[in-house]
Amino acid sequence: MGARPRAISAVVFDLGGVLIDWDPRYLYRTLFDDEAAMEDFLATVTTPEWNRAQDAGRPWAEAVEELATRHPERRDLIAAYRERWHEMLGGANEPVVEILAELRGTGVRLFALTNWSGETFPVARPQYPFLKWFEGIVVSGEERLIKPDPRIFELLLRRYGLDPATTAFIDDHQANVDAAAALGLVAIRFVDAATLRQDLTRLGL
DSSP, rough: OOOOOOOOOEEEEOOOOEEEETTHHHHHHTTSSOOHHHHHHHHSSSSHHHHHHHTTTTTHHHHHHHHHHHOGGGGHHHHEEEEEEGGGEEOHHHHHHHHHHHHHHHHHHEEEEEETTTTTTHGGGGGGGGGGGEEEEEEEEHHHTTTTTTHHHHHHHHHOOOOOGEEEEEOOOOHHHHHHHHHHHHEOOOHHHHHHHHHHHHHTO
């Protein structure tokens, strides 16, 4: 028989899509009368790839100007992505917050690792009191590193003295889960709160 796995001593949560609901449609449905036109704008102008560059550290002013120069007729709509960004925030995923609260009561160390702009994360932070429960939060835009780059996971582990083998990592994107697993973390793909609870129970949490 092989050695028993070591007990999990730390749990790392992704934020957007796991604990926090964020969707640009919350804003852009107020700016478009036509759903199809809105979806086209989000798919071809303010694309996920464009937004991801801000998560990786590109300044918002630069991002908006670069895109507005290419789409001058859409300048106001593009600028709204930054100026009214707070309107893209939804509520907390309460069933997952409940799991987080239960973990907090066990004494396990809690961390977050998020792909998020360093300019907009401070806007979101006050809206979600549970963010204060984390011993540390690594924000991609502040570090200029972004998941699934292994260097951001290594930074997290080094900064907080974490052992990958006893650290669980929860994320809703498979590429990020795979990157964590490749570094030896106990990686969990987030689907929903009920499945997460089962996964954590199997780990003895």
